[in-house]
Amino acid sequence: MTVYKYFIKIALRNKWAILSYTIVFFVLSIINGSSPTRGETSFVEAKLDIGIIDNSNSQLSNSLKDYLRDKNHIVDVGQDEESIKEQIFLEAADAIIVIPKDFDEKVINKEKSVEVYRDDRKVESIQIETQLNKFFVFLNATYKDGKFDLDGISTALNEKIHVELIKDGGKARNYHISEWFRFYFNFTGYVIIATYIAVMGLVMADFTDYNIENRRKISSKKFLKFNSEIYLGQLSLASIITLIFILGSIVLRGKYIGEVNFGIYIVNTMVFSFSILCLTFLINNITRNKFVINALSTVLSLGTAFISGVMVPQQFLGKKVLTIAKFFPTYYFVRVNDMQANSFSDIRYEFFMQLLFAIAFLFTGLYFSKTAQKV
């Protein structure tokens, strides 16, 4: 087991690569865990700054304007589309509603009656859509004999809704805990890619150095035995790194593991770890250049973490980005963590995909390995 022994020895001589990632990761996890629980205790309907351009000036459009004026602050805005967009961009208005000339007709025909320009950067601007929907639902409900009951609508819309937040029975805390585990394990994925490729890549670059490899080739050590010891070394190292992060979650939030699907997090991390181990195997069979390995470690870990939803949740990522992310196992790893599934059957597709990637990496790596061994 000389090869195994020295694989581990050389890997540990690169301990700073592992330690630097681990320390930064744990510091971030501790900071994240120490932030106060974000729970809402009151509900306030916010007034928005909106602009209204009324090209219809009918009784119906005035009724809409009155309703919106009551709910929001009205600001002056330009008339043309470019000017409207400029106002939104400069945050002069949260939303601008354009009422067309044939507003009444469109309402009667149940067509899209108004044009809404909204500041997507402000989550609360969605409120204007809700208000408009509410108005049109009420309006359509009162349509009878070619007329609208505008007084009735006004009365109905002015009814205040009393919103009272009832006690959540600890759901906010549960949400915070599961968020912490989600964040922790998603970032574990990022660190696993970075450390596996960097550390194992650098160790393998030493073992596959042309001259050192030649010394091994002329030795009486059988290729299969040599490879077995190398793979055992890689597996041991991967297990140690994965174990550090699993134990880290227990040390930092051990008392809450019963409140989340901890088993799924563990199995998902192990499956992902195996998949990345196979990816590392492939990379090691493609290049022995330490600069390339370092670059790949950074690019693949950061790149896949970003597009797969480690840094930014998947629901905020564009369709095209997510389509690209699907070509990496990180996407499926993050999906499992984000899903908070109740059973393994809910996430079997994601596990299957990660294992499929592992097999693909392994076989491609074996192909390159065989090619490289040809005399």
Next chain:
Amino acid sequence: MIVKVNNLVKRYKELIALDHFNMEVEEGEIIGLLGPNGCGKTTAINCILSLLSFDKGEIEVFGKKMTPNSYDIKQQIGLVPQEVSVFDNLTVRENIDYFCGLYVDNNNLRKQYVDEAIEFVGLKDFIKFYPKKLSGGLKRRLNIACGIAHKPKLIFLDEPTVAVDAQSRNFILNGIKKLNKEGSTIIYTTHYLEEVEMLCKRIIIMDNGKDLVSGTKEELKAMITTSEKIVVGFSTVQDEVVEKMKNIPHVIDIEKDGEDYIIKFENGFNNLTNLLDFIKKKDLTYTKLHSQLPTLNDVFLELTGKELRD
């Protein structure tokens, strides 16, 4: 016969690296593969060791056909490559232990072998050093220790003294002699003539992938048929007199070597008598006069028409 290479041809597309190369190595000898850089020495070794495939020819080592899977043969072979091939992240002792471990599984035996190898190359005071901290000469010694720790019967040394200081060079050369005395057969490649003359019982001269000639150094030097060199030193001599020396019968060339002159004659004539007559006639006083034995470089020059270090 420990190694037998017959009509070995190795091509890299248009380039012929080995052109029907032949070599035979007897057990217990040190054989020198001598030739200029790029003549195919390392390619020949790599083919023998199955590190490279070849286009034509047969290779037998220890009486068996050599293949990449000839692990029983490989157990008895040691290689000291031209480049220092060690792990930067392992200490001197760990490096030797790792490479010895590729041949020897038994821990106690390996420890003994590693200790002996360290002693042999004189790196006892450096066992905990990383290669980066070693001088060029010490690195070369480590490179040798990694190749011979498992006590192979056949050792390939590929230019092991390139870029080392004189002290380390002598240490290495004496070490090689010692290995040979202990029973190892050695195949030594170099382009340093003096090393081959000092070490090798038999020499193969290579150029352009071919084995030009082989034999003992005496046999090779006896092959010189075209020239004879006489070294002469004068107390005082004028340039025009030296110029006139060129008119002595059968003189080919005159070279100045410090204060002395090396006069190259065609072989097989009374050259010394003719030179003495000239000195007497010109009333010159000589301080030195002797015939110079041909060197391996002369042999190479005669065979190829170029200097070995061209």
